Amino acid sequence: MKRLPLVVLAALAGCASGPSDDEARARAEQVFRESFTHGNRQMAARVDQQDEVQALCTRYRNEAPQDVADRIGSAAAAGIRYPASGKFLGDWRQGERIAQDGYGLRFTDADTKRPNGGGCYNCHRIAPAEISYGTIGPSLYRFGALRGTGEPVQRYVYGKIYDSQAFLACSHMPRFGKNGVLTEEQITHLVALLLDPESPVNK
Amino acid sequence: MNGIMKSPGLPALLLAAALPCICLAQQETQKEIERYRQLLAEGNPADLYEARGEELWKTKRGPKNASLQQCDLGLGPGVVRGAFARLPRWFPDTDRVEDLESRIVTCMVSLQGFKREEAIRNPFSAPGRPSDLEALASYVAGESKGMKLAAPLSHPKEIDAFRIGEQLFYRRAGPYDFACVSCHGDNGKRIRLQELPKLTDPNDARKIFTTWPAYRVSQGAVRTMQHRLYDCYWQMRHPQMDYASEASIALEVFMAKYASGGEIQAPGLKR
Numbered sequence: 300m301k302r303l304p305l306v307v308l309a310a311l312a313g314c315a316s317g318p319s320d321d322e323a324r325a326r327a328e329q330v331f332r333e334s335f336t337h338g339n340r341q342m343a344a345r346v347d348q349q350d351e352v353q354a355l356c357t358r359y360r361n362e363a364p365q366d367v368a369d370r371i372g373s374a375a376a377a378g379i380r381y382p383a384s385g386k387f388l389g390d391w392r393q394g395e396r397i398a399q400d401g402y403g404l405r406f407t408d409a410d411t412k413r414p415n416g417g418g419c420y421n422c423h424r425i426a427p428a429e430i431s432y433g434t435i436g437p438s439l440y441r442f443g444a445l446r447g448t449g450e451p452v453q454r455y456v457y458g459k460i461y462d463s464q465a466f467l468a469c470s471h472m473p474r475f476g477k478n479g480v481l482t483e484e485q486i487t488h489l490v491a492l493l494l495d496p497e498s499p500v501n502k
Numbered sequence: 503m504n505g506i507m508k509s510p511g512l513p514a515l516l517l518a519a520a521l522p523c524i525c526l527a528q529q530e531t532q533k534e535i536e537r538y539r540q541l542l543a544e545g546n547p548a549d550l551y552e553a554r555g556e557e558l559w560k561t562k563r564g565p566k567n568a569s570l571q572q573c574d575l576g577l578g579p580g581v582v583r584g585a586f587a588r589l590p591r592w593f594p595d596t597d598r599v600e601d602l603e604s605r606i607v608t609c610m611v612s613l614q615g616f617k618r619e620e621a622i623r624n625p626f627s628a629p630g631r632p633s634d635l636e637a638l639a640s641y642v643a644g645e646s647k648g649m650k651l652a653a654p655l656s657h658p659k660e661i662d663a664f665r666i667g668e669q670l671f672y673r674r675a676g677p678y679d680f681a682c683v684s685c686h687g688d689n690g691k692r693i694r695l696q697e698l699p700k701l702t703d704p705n706d707a708r709k710i711f712t713t714w715p716a717y718r719v720s721q722g723a724v725r726t727m728q729h730r731l732y733d734c735y736w737q738m739r740h741p742q743m744d745y746a747s748e749a750s751i752a753l754e755v756f757m758a759k760y761a762s763g764g765e766i767q768a769p770g771l772k773r
Contacts (some may be wrong), residue, residue, distance in 0.1 A: 300604040323668070326665075327670055331670060333749075334744050335747075340748060342740075347675075349673075353675055360683070361687075379605070405739055406740075421694055431694045432692075432694060433692045433694050473678040473679055474679060
């Protein structure tokens with residue numbers, strides 16, 4: 300039942316825009332499905348059908364009106380699975396490796412035993428030694444030193460990596476936990492990279 | 503000695519010296535890339551692709567033993583010069599909007615008698631396995647060098663393609679929730695050190711769209727716009743995009759509108 304409001308919203312959003320928009324959207328969906336016919340069907344199914352967040356953020360071009368944003372946010376927040384151990388802080392050294400690694404889920408990534416990476420440096424500045432970092436996301440350098448390292452911050456960082464939509468509707472950032480890109484344990488290592496006082500991020 | 507000890511300025515100075523270090527290192531890296539680019543620009547390896555492409559264009563091949571010289575790239579049969587600056591466009595014979603590569607394939611099928619599957623079997627080269635399509639695309643694009651891009655956007659099918667491309671540009675999907683706009687929606691962003699164009703900003707779009715096909719130093723090969731899109735979707739954790747698919751051409755029509763007026767600098771030279 301929790302997801303129902305989003306579905307309803309998606310339908311309503313369709314009414315709000317003109318009929319020609321709906322037509323272009325329907326055509327685009329058809330063309331999309333016919334343009335990725337290679338490879339395994341499982342992968343195609345993964346992109347053919349958008350989930351509610353993807354559909355709404357596409358429709359509003361990532362600028363959802365407040366009521367839609369609120370609903371995306373609360374549905375996402377309700378879906379975050381926090382670690383059963385109650386321990387948020389993993390090993391920052393492993394976190395650094397995960398942040399560097401972009402492996403996983405591409406159609407050439409055949410080794411399914413190899414863990415996925417987070418590819419964090421693609422978009423964020425993190426530890427100062429790595430100067431090859433992207434700027435799509437904000438700098439995370441000195442994150443713990445600036446924001447504190449206590450439980451509430453740990454919880455926030457874990458949740459943000461697990462499902463960024465809970466904190467900023469239509470954020471560009473992938474939902475690493477929600478979409479099964481990273482494991483809960485991997486996320487705790489990334490939390491440590493940002494928050495452990497011993498991490499180079501905070502030195 | 504005393505002066506140094508007392509000076510509160512020294513730690514600050516050291517700090518000030520250390521901080522720009524990172525930025526400086528980055529600027530240096532960027533500068534090095536620029537230098538490398540200039541160095542190579544004096545002799546772009548894509549020249550070799552253009553030459554091989556021209557030869558292929560003029561060679562009789564295929565079941566019909568014909569060259570591509572009578573290919574109509576939009577300006578009439580046999581006109582190569584300036585044709586790329588007017589692509590993608592709608593073609594009456596196929597009743598489709600076609601880009602550079604799909605049009606070359608069309609001509610390989612209609613003039614030379616290749617089966618379509620044969621024509622598109624090897625769109626992207628690998629070491630020891632050169633691609634005719636990369637060479638042909640380099641040649642045709644190079645024949646519009648210095649001209650201004652002005653792809654038509656008036657036929658209903660061109661307008662339809664633009665609108666589909668626009669929808670797809672914003673379409674988020676896959677385990678990473680990525681759309682084209684995730685990386686190409688803002689000015690001045692980077693993935694790692696790679697600068698990203700905002701493709702709906704004519705200033706960026708004109709500079710970028712007009713430089714494909716391009717020799718990519720990191721891949722040691724000329725890559726085409728079709729490859730650029732295929733590679734983007736690979737990175738976006740989507741399945742493999744079909745070569746010359748309708749979605750790819752729609753995205754090109756969308757991009758070409760914003761890039762309109764940009765000077766063709768293809769084949770370009772890139773990281």
